[in-house]
Amino acid sequence: MTDASLNGAEEPRRRGSIHEIDARTRKRNAREARFKGYGIGAILVGLFFLVVLAVSIVSSGLPAFTKTVVKVEFTMSQEQYDEAESTLFKTAAYSDIFIAQLRDTMEEEGVEVAFDEGSIERLLGKVGGTLREFYTANEDQLGQPVTFQLPASSRVDGYFNGRVTREGLTESRFLELTDLDLVDALADAGVITQAFNWTFLTGSDSGVDNPGGAGIGVSVVGSFFMMLVVLVLALPIGVAASIYLEEFAPQNKFTDLIEVNISNLAAVPSIVFGILGLAVFIQFMHLPQSAPLVGGLVLTLMTLPTIIISTRASLKSVPPSIRDAALGVGASKMQSVFHHVLPLAMPGILTGTIIGLAQALGETAPLLLIGMVGFVARDYPDGFVGGFTEANSAMPAQIYTWAARADASFYEKAWGGIIVLLVFLLLMNVIAILLRRKFERRW
């Protein structure tokens, strides 16, 4: 029969040349082209939203990275220092001395626009804290001129980046229209300039009347220590649990129950873990409130199911022949898992872990209840252990706090914080990809 059909002169089912496309093929090809079109369309829509998102984040957030500063030379005498240090509200005393001296200097220089101490005060942000910090640390600088770059007030800052305009200004005790003339004159004289806002990258949160002093740096450190806790706890526990469940555990009702529970836990709203954290870690175990350690523990609970599920999936995807071959040449069950299966599953495990960490990094809800959301303005933690135990905030919590403040300048800071958060996430993803490449090359 084969011969007959091979040699058969006639092929009844197909007529015409194969170079000529018939109606049915044309239809099929058209369908394929349409599907490709849909796919490209979907990607374009996705890209469009990504671009819109990126543009809006960057354009709203960029003002946070520049600040308007007043650059002046200031001399503080020993007597003024002693006097300021003897008051209760020392930083206000520093500020008063600074303003008085600035007024005198401006009078000497002959600034043409009318001004008084009130307008200088409206122009400046909070300066007392910076001055006091400098002079208490450098008492030898007393009596000598020092050039300071101090933040301008949030409205003057807004005037420079377009948030506040002469037309849209409602005069208030925070800023009057004549102050803007003074600002223009001082900007021409080079006293008021724009500078890169290092405070934003390195500082901590500040009071609502001090947007110029607000920074995200300390909460980045808080987030870092939380992620460290999550990584150190969730990765080994998650991987150990999945290896046991996948490779060693007997299949029975009990392990089924555990599996169902893990899948359900992955879907539990994160606020629930926050309530659990408050009850167990703070009220029962008496761990400190607002500490990254507790935040990390809560986020560990939240991340564990994600890591377990992805680890089990990647263990499952390792072909059974690898295990069989290892067992066949005399490896123990444990050796086959740790020498052969686990390294092959590593890229998948790493991806799952990074996704879990990224999710935990952006989480605010569980932190609400353990005291990490609010006004947490601390210095950088004292040493490694302090990083875990001293009160700190986290990046998403800091962003949330800023977004709720009355002063519009903090709203810019919130967007700027989002940019920093995204950069952090991007870095984590890059590390994940690099690690994955490294592990993949071995096999």
Added chain:
Amino acid sequence: MPSMKLAASALAIAAASATTVAAQSRDNVQVAGSSTVLPYASIVAEAFGENTDFPTPVVESGGSSAGLKRFCEGVGENTIDVANASRAIRDSEIETCAENGVSDIIEVRIGYDGIVFASQQDGPAFDAFVPSDIFNAIGAKVLVDGELVDNPHTSWADFNSDLPDAEIAMFIPGTKHGTREVFEEQVLLTGCEDTGAMEAMIEGGMSEDDAEDACLDVRTDGGHSVDIDGDYTETLARIDANPNGVGVFGLAFYENNQDALKVATMSGVAPSTETIASGEYPVSRPLFFYVKKAHIGVIPGLKEYAQFFVADELAGPDGPLSNYGLVADPELAETQQKIADEVTMGESM
């Protein structure tokens, strides 16, 4: 496996540090409560950290009721030291506190805050309100032609021809906010009495208490009144999106956003720190914080923080709090003395 060893040692470190931490005492003051008091508390906390050797206190938000609930959970380092509140503590809360061992509470009044009604700059002219207007707009049952009926009004002009013919859309603070209580007592209840609705309810067979409660019911139909559980920024965002929206704000928030909001007078008085201090502006309330006396001496800096907060330099008329929008308390000296002597609630001075 080195990675196993690493993981094991990391676990050991984590466990060890967890135990040492538990034994360590807390060195910072922990505060929670009203989101209206939060801005002031954050100003004070920052200044306290800058001006003293104590660490900066941690101030959480969440609303007066939530803060007082946590305050009353008990005594000990794992509970908060100070609760901020935009209303006075309730008797029921004092009882809960006492049940959990928090019996000595120092009440500190830091000043006054006005509640203002504001709308979009470009919206209809909501320039002047009286409490009756607000009640007629959002009360559940109002008086129409002498009859007590479910609120039929959809436009402000329906009941007051002086007001713009615009859809009623009010954004009022949610029930977890202390501001809500002041809004209910000083605006809704007054409006209810002024319109005669309360009288009609009592004539209709209600007891006085029931009538008062009924006056505070807010309509739920058609989105004419929306509870805002978040902060004033949420209210501001809702107003931004709705030209007809009228929102309830704290005076300080409004003053910081004058470019975006226009404020209405209440009973003919424009809100400002002066009119509130003099008592002319009718809707204002005192702001408080509550200190656990049992924590004084245990938590470093607690008493100092309380004293610093109400010092003339901060809470006085020329201080930074007043500059931000707080109406200074004329009886600040008494409050300062009260903290110095650690006088608790119920004790006479």
